[in-house]
Structure formats: C-alpha cells, structure tokens
Amino acid sequence: MRIPRPKWALLGAGLLLVSCLLMLSILLQTGQAAPLRQGSPTVVATLTTATTVPMSLAVPSTPTPTLEAVSYPQMLAVYKEVLETTKWIMVAFLGILTLSGLGALWLFQHGLKGIGEVQAKANELNSQLESSRERSKKLEKKWSKLSEEAESLRKEVEVVKEQASSAQQKLRDIEQTAPRLETLASIDTYAVRLLSADREISRVAKRTLIEFSKDKDPVVRRECVRVFGMIPNYPECFVDLQDPLIISRLQQMALKDPERGVKLEARLALKKLGVDLGEE
Secondary structure, three states, X not given: OOOOHHHHHHHHHHHHHHHHHHHHHHXXXXXXXXXXXXXXXXXXXXXXXXXXXXXXXXXXXXXXXXXXXXXXXXXXXXXXXXXXXXXXXXXXXXXXXXXXXXXXXXXXXXHHHHHHHHHHHHHHHHHHHHHHHXXXXXXXXXXXXXXXXXXXXXXXXXXXHHHXXXXXXXXXXXXXXXXXXXXXXXXXXXXXXXXXXXXHHHHHHHHHHHHHOOOOOXXXXXXHHHHHHOHHHOOOOOOOOOOHHHHHHHHHHHHHOXXXXXXXXXXXXXXXXXXXXXXX
C-alpha cells in the first residue's frame, strides 16, 4: 500500500511521541518503586523528613534506621538494582529509537520509490505528449495538403460545370435550330413548287405556305411572307396576284403578328401585290 507523502511527517512525529511517552512512563514507574525499597538510599531521607509524633499519643515507637544500620551488601544490592533498571530503560529507549529509525527509513525508501514511479509516469506522459504533438503536426500538414487538393478539385468541378452548362445551352440551341432549319428547307422547297408549271402543284404549295405562316417561330413566318412577296416577280406562274387567301393572310399578319419585323415584312409584301393596307 503506497503512503502519500504528506502523511510521512505525521507518522514519524507520532512514532517519536509514542517513544517519549513510553520513556516517561518507565521513568515514573522507576521513581515510584525506588522509595518503597527498604535498603534504598532514599529510605534515610524519607525517614528523616517524617513529622514528629506528639508525645500525648500512645503509639509504640519504631526504631529509626540510621546510616550505620544499612549494611554495605544492602547498598550494593540497591545500586545493582538501579543499574539493572537503568540498563533496561536504555535498552527500551534504544529499541524505540531503532524502531522509529527503521520506520522512518521504510517510509523514506517507499517515498523515494513513489517519487521514482511518479517521475517515471511523468516521463512517460511527457513522451506520449511529444508523440501526440508530432502526430498532430503530421495531421495538420496532411490536412493542409488535402485542403489544397480539395480546392483544386473544386475549381476543376466549377470549370466542368460551366463547360457542361455551355454544352447544354448549345444543345438546346441546336435542338431549337434543327427544326427551324428543317422548316426553312421545306419552305424553300414549297417556294419552288409555288412557281411550278403544274397548277395543282402550285395550289398545294400555296396552301402549305399559308399554314407555315402560322408557325410560332417568327423567322419561319417572315420567310413565308417573303415568298408571297416574290410572286409579282414571276408573272408566268399560276398564282393570282389578288389571291384572296394570300391577301387575307398577309393582312392579318400586318395587323396582328406579335413580331414587328414580321408586320413590316407583311406590309411590304402587300404593296408588292398592289394592295394598300390603308384602304382596307
């Protein structure tokens, strides 16, 4: 069991206090036992200091021992006993000191061991901290590199998106232009048939061009108007300049077409066909 360092001083002080109390107890017991011995040197002092008994009391007198009454062997025995008691007191005192020293040494050794373990743990934690710092620096560099790559990829994606958007717009334009080109090619074909030497072919072409003039594409409508305006240039064709279907359709376009260019082109075609829009 590891003893915390703040308790070592308290434990040592407690051991020293117990040692002192034991010594004091032994000394007190020795001091109380010595006057009770008859042959001890303190008997003479005790007897000489005793109070004098009044003469009126009938108490049998006891012989007072004098210094001459104490023999040398008795005094020697008392001194031996005192020396023996002192020897045991010193042995007990030295034993207590030895135990205290051993306890303090044990505490000191375990304290050093605990300090060594703490220092080793601190060194281990410091090593782990340094390792963590190194890994953190590597991760930061890797993260910075990945961020740069991600930014580069984002820019490339933006460029690809713009290219895709442009391609889609071109595709939509092509999708819108392709039908217009097909229709314009058909208008050119029917314009040629309108001037055909066959009356029936010319009549079918005229009706087809009138239907094309109703297309939602203003370019297609304007092209049909131009074909009708070319009729006076070919008097040998079978189309009448005052054809009611053509005149009626041109008048509607000159007045109600949503595209201004188509309106102007229709007015010009009517003038070529000899029709004044203001008279209608």
